[in-house]
Amino acid sequence: MEKVKTLIIGSGPAGYTAAIYAGRSNLQPVLYCGLQPGGQLTTTTVIENYPGFKEGVDANTLMIEMREQAVNMGAEVRDGAIVKADLSKRPFVLEDDHGNVIEANTVIIATGASAKYLGLSDEEKYRGQGVSACATCDGFFYRKRTVAVVGGGDTACEEAMYLSSLAKKVYMIVRKPFLRASEIMQRRVMEKENIEILFNTNTLGLYGENGVEGAHLVRFKGEENEEKYDIAIDGFFLGIGHQPNTELFKGQLDMDEQGFLITNGMSAATSVEGVYAAGDVADPIYRQGVVAAGSGAIAAIEAERFLQAKGEK
Template sequence: MAYKSIILGTGPAGLTAAVYLARADMEPLVIEGPEPGGQLTLTTEVENFPGFPDGIMGPELMDNMKKQAERFGATFKRGWVTDVEVEGRPFKLHVDGLGEVVTETLIISTGASAKMLGIPGEKENLGKGVSTCATCDGFFFRGKKVVIIGGGDSAMEEATFLTKFASEVQVIHRRHDLRASKIMQTRAQENDKVTWALNKTPVEMVSDGMKISGIKVRDNESGEEEVIDTDGIFVAIGHNPNTDFVKGKLNMDEKGYILVDPGTTNTNIPGIFACGDVQDQKYRQAITAAGTGCMAAMDTERFLEGEATIDWSENLS
């Protein structure tokens, strides 16, 4: 099967790109991965996406965006891309569940996955007091006691941010020394709301069945365990961009994020575009992802206006 454009990923970036391309009569194919909707499907209420004064549930927002794209002619299929042949156009994608598909252009919006601790009580309490995004969920913990797990710049930045809402922010880190830059450490250390639980390893997240109530940690020197009471747990140990399937084929930074030309979504391969968290490790917000999805669709449309290698009357299906 051959398409004018294929979009990989169904988070805010991919779905926005699908809406724009479908409205332009490009009839894009959107390939959904194992977690359709991206990280927002793990979020309960979203209050910072424009247009929803009373907030909206994350899964509902994603479902609405998908329906909007389908209304204009986008097609959705479930599959897992294992390889992309980028040497010359059209591009060939090998997809588990779909076989080989061919496309004139490709938009990669596969996102980035938050690194998790992998301890009991973590996965099942996502959205129930466990979060991987302080700027997304900090507002819900106004006047409450929270902990943040991590020792890098992101953890210190999120700890400082959370002090705007929480009554206390306790930083839990498995080492005595933080990995964060000196300026970020100092900023957190000078904040009266930030307390410290260093050289302690999280071993279990404690819940009352409805929401988080504490986190069990082990002292790395004594081996003793204790439960730290808390209303919320923020995991800030980094993200992994979902780019393994194109490693060595597209230009990336040292962490695996796809590099794009500034002000565009163009990758180093003409006809392949990247949007959303897969190329953004700074903002990682639904609205910024959606914005780059719009950019990717417009970049794709302009690219197709200038070049074409497929006879659509015979091949488009």
């Protein structure tokens, strides 16, 4: 059985930054990249708002650089995923997808969250070419253009409000005859002149030659009546929430009702001593690469201090 001081589960800005800090602290961290090396950030193209890159930076390039930096700092980065975890006692016992069993004195969970999609084949076809699940990440590319946001909750309203400050026109595609968002968010989107809410409407598909050029919609007018029509758009944003990748830890760590890991205030500490959470897996609010990176640093610093206090460094 392999024994490690710090096991990091998941890559992306949180996981890689945790590995950089843990490696620099001589914790000989082992990081498993997971099913999506580089994390959710790699589903976008150019990142405009990550500090240090005045012209922006390619998302995949940034993740490759972070991975190489982690390796240079002494981390062992492995492709593959952790599929079993027993966090009932220390050292924690985990198993990867090749059947290898690992004993870890500390664990940093950076498994992220996955955006919820409608399940349309066109979403995958146009991903990175007009389809996005993050207005803050990609909204800049749609200045003075027309976009659509799917959803009727607070997330969708927040995305629509952000985009309305950039785009010429924002459609909100809402399948119900009302918004589920808080009253203040409903009022904001309804009062915004360049936001048009399409109630009782579902998306059937997207179209376009070199990226999204429009959406096929259906509007329900009653139990049996419906109207199919198209709208011309340049961008299609999902605002129906995110699902944290925490299935592996259910029943072992405290989570909120959505499944996000609960940490102790500004700390990265979870409900189990020696287990830390970083990035989107514990962040239902901000979901930004720079925030995830910062939380990865916090997790690694706390893991190092914990091991030092236990005399296990």
